[in-house]
Amino acid sequence: MFEIGTLIPMSTLLVRHAQVLATMDDGGTEIIDGGLFAVDGFIEQVGPTAELPRTADEVVDLSGHVVLPGLINTHHHFYQTLTRAVPGAQDVGLFDWLRTLYPIWARLTPEDVRISTRLALSELALSGCTTSSDHQYLFPNGSSVDDQVEGAAGVGLRFHVARGSMSLGESDGGLPPDSVVEDEETILLDTERVINKYNDPSPGAMTRVVVAPCSPFSVTPDLMRESAALARRHGVHLHTHVAETHDEEQFCIETFGRRPVELMEDLGWVGNDVWYAHGIYVNDAEIGRLAESGTGVAHCPSSNMRLASGIAPVRSYLAADVRLGLGVDGSASNDGSHLIGEARQAMLLARLAAAPSIEGGRLLAAREALRIATRGSAAVLGRNDIGSLEPGKAADFIAISLDRLEYAGALQDPVAAVLFVAPTGVDQSYVHGKPVVKDGELVGVELPGLIEKHNRAAARLVG
Template sequence: MRTLITGGAVATVSGEEYANGYVVVDNDRIADVGEGVYTGEFDERVDASGCLVTPGLINTHHHLYQWATRGMAADHTLFQWLVALYPVWGRLDAEITHAAATAGLARLALTGCTTVADHHYVFPRDGGDQVAALASARQRIGVRLHVVRGSMDRGESDGGLPPDNLVETTEDALSGTEAAIGRFHDDSAEAHLQIAVGPCSPFSVTERLMSGAAELARGKGVRLHTHLAETLDEEQQCLAEVGCTPAEYADKLGWLAEDVWLAHTVHLAPDAIRRFGATGTGSAHCATSNGRLGTGIAPVRDLLDAGVAVGLGVDGAASSESGGLGEELHQALLQARQRGGPRGLTTREALWMGTMGGARCLGRADDLGSIEPGKLADLAVWDLTGLNYAGITDPVAALVLGTTPPVRRLFVGGKAVVEDAALREADESEIASELTAASARLREDR
C-alpha cells in the first residue's frame, strides 16, 4: 500500500521544512518527502491542505492506570498526593487497569501521540495480570507502547511511602520484571510493544533493587527508567539516608548511562546536568504534572545545552488530568521561558523534544522521531484550519503556541489510527463508559 500525504506544510524535525510538501508512505515506512507536486505512483491520497505534517509525538513518561483516579488530592504536594492515592491504587485489578489504559491511550492518540512509555509500578497482590491489561489496551488503540515494568520493595515499615501490602519483595520484583521481558518484549525495529525496567523511585525501592534492576536490564538488552530529582523533599530524604543527592546516588549505582532515561529531573545541580550529558542519560520532562504538583521547573535549557536527550512526558492522569501530549509542547515552552526568558526554548526545540528527543530517550532514534525516507511511518497530520489558527503564517508556531489542533490523521506504521479527530477503530463512547464504571468501582471500594 502506497499512500501520498500532500497539500500541507511538512516539518521533518531532521532539519527540512516544506511550505507545500508531501510525504509518501510505502506500507509501514516513509518512502519519500519533499516540496511541491509528487509525480510518482500511489494507491491512496490524503489531502493535508491547511495542515501541518510532523512525526508522531512520543510520550516518554506516563502512568496509564491513573486515569481512573483523576481529580483526587487536587491540592497536595507530591508526597501528600502519593500517601492519599496509594491505598486507592492498592485496589487496582486488571480490568480497571485495562479500562484506564485504554482511555489514556485513546486520549494520547487524539492529541498526536504515536508512541507511549508507560511506567507501571503498582502490582496489588490480587490485581491480576497488570502487564497483559496494558498490552491489550495497546492493541485496541493501535499506538506503540513501551511498558516500563516498575516495582517497589520498600513499604512504610521500611521508611518508604507505599503501604506494605502494595510492595513486592526484591526477588519477586526482579523475577516479575524478567518474566514480562520474556513474555512481551519485541526487540525488532518495527516493535509495537517493548519492555523496559523501572524501579519506581529512590524513596520507594531499596538499593538492592536499584542495582539488581540495572543488572537485569543490561543482561537482557533493554532500557532503564525511574523517577529522579522530582522534588526537594526527595533530595532532602536522599541526603539524610545515603549522604548524597538523587543524581549522585543514581550515578553511584550505574544509573547514569546511554540506556537510561529519567523522569522529571527538576532539581539538578550544574555538575549533575553535565554528567547527564557526558553519560548520554535522557530526561523525560513532564511540564504539566510538575506544575500541577508544584514541584518546580526543570532546567530544560541547561539540559539541552549539555547535549542531553530531553523528551516530553504527560505523566499520570492523576497529576495531569487532561492526559494529552500535544499540549505538552506548549507547556514545555512556557515553563522554559518562565525560567530562562524568551530564549529559554524555541518553538522548534519544543517540537524536537516531543519527537526526536523522545525517540532518543527510548532508544528508537534510528526508526522514529523524524520524517526521513526509511524511517517508520509514524505521522501526525494537524488540522490548522479555522478560527484558532487563522492569521498564523508559521505552522510550527501555530502548533506549539496555539491550542492543540485537531488531528486530521494519525498514522502508526502507515496505518491510520485517528481520522478526522476520531479514533479509527476503537469506540470512544464505549471506552468512556468502561472507564467511568471502572473508576466508580475503584472509588466505591474505599
C-alpha cells in the same frame, strides 16, 4: 526460480499536498506542498508533492493541513486516569498526594488496568501522540503487564511498557501500603518474563519493555542494581523517577549522604540506556555528567507545576546536549494526557524560568519544544526509527487541519502555531503507515462506550 518473498504484497502509502510538512530532520527542513511515500510502514521518500510517486495503495490528501512527526510521550502512569482530580489530592504536594492516593490505587483490578490503558492511549492519540511509555509500578489484585498490553491492543500506538516495582511498604518505613508492594524475587522474575514475552528489539517495533523500579527510595539499592543488570542482559532500557522534589533531594542527602544523581551513579543507573522522569534538582556539574553518560530525562512540566515540585532546567539540558524528552506524567498529577498541550506547557514554562532577566535573550521557541517532543523523546526511548519524517524512518505522522477556529489569524507560521494557539486535537494520525485517527475520530476505539466503562470503574475505585 520461485521466490516466496515475491508473494508477499507490499503496502504503499502516499501523503500529498500538506500545506507545510515539518520533517524535524537535523536541518529542520519544512516542505511547502509536502508529502511522503511509505512502503510497509517505512518512509521511502519525503519531499514536494510534485516529486513524489503519483499513486499508492492508500493516497491521503492533506491540503490545508500542517503535518508533523507523531509526538512521543516518555512518561505516564495510565492507571491514574481513574483518579483524576480526586478530592484530597488536588491541592497538596507529592508526599501528601501519594498518601491520599495509594489506598485508592490498592483497589486497582486487572480490568481497571485494561480500561485505563485504553483510555489513556486514546486521549494521547487524539492529541498527537504516536508512541507512549507507561510506567506501572503497582500490581495489586492479580493485575500484570499483560493487562496493559491487552488494554493497548487495537488502539494502534507504539507502546513502551515499563514494568515498574515497589518493595518497601509501610512496615519497612516506605510510603505505600504493604498490599501494593511485591517481594524482590517476584519483581525480577516477572520483569524477565515480560521482557521475554513482549519486548521487540527490531526497527519499527510496536512494543518494547522497560525495567522501571518506581524510584530509588521505593525499592532497596540491591533491587536497583539487580534491575540494571537484568535490563542490560536483555538490552532493554531503564527508567525511574529521579530528582523530582526538593524534599526528595534533602531526604537523599540525609539518608545516603549523596545527591540524587550521585546516588544513581553509585547504583549503576546512568548511561544511554537510562532515562529519569523529572530531573528537576540537578546542578550544572550533574547536567554535564548526564550529558557525558548519555542519560536521558523526561520533562513533565504540567505535573511539576500541579504538585509545585519545581522547574526542570530545560535550557541548560539543551545547551549541554542532554537527551531530553517530553512526558505528560500520570493522570493524577496532570490530569490530562494532551501531548500537544504538554509541548506548549514545556515552551511556556521554559520561558517563565528565564524570567526576570530575559532582555536580549532568546526564549524557547515553539520548534525547539516540538523537537523535544519528537526527536528528543525518540532519543530518550532509545529509538532512531521514529521522531522525524525521513527516508528509512517509520511513517508515524500527525496532521492538523488549519481551518479550525484556533488557527484563524495564525497561518503565517502554521508549525509554530501548533504550540502558540490553544491546543487542539489532531485530524489525522498514522503509525507505521496505518491510520490511528481519521477525521478527528479514533479508528480502533469505540470511545463513548469506553468512557462509560472508565467512569464506572473510577467511581467504584475512588468510592
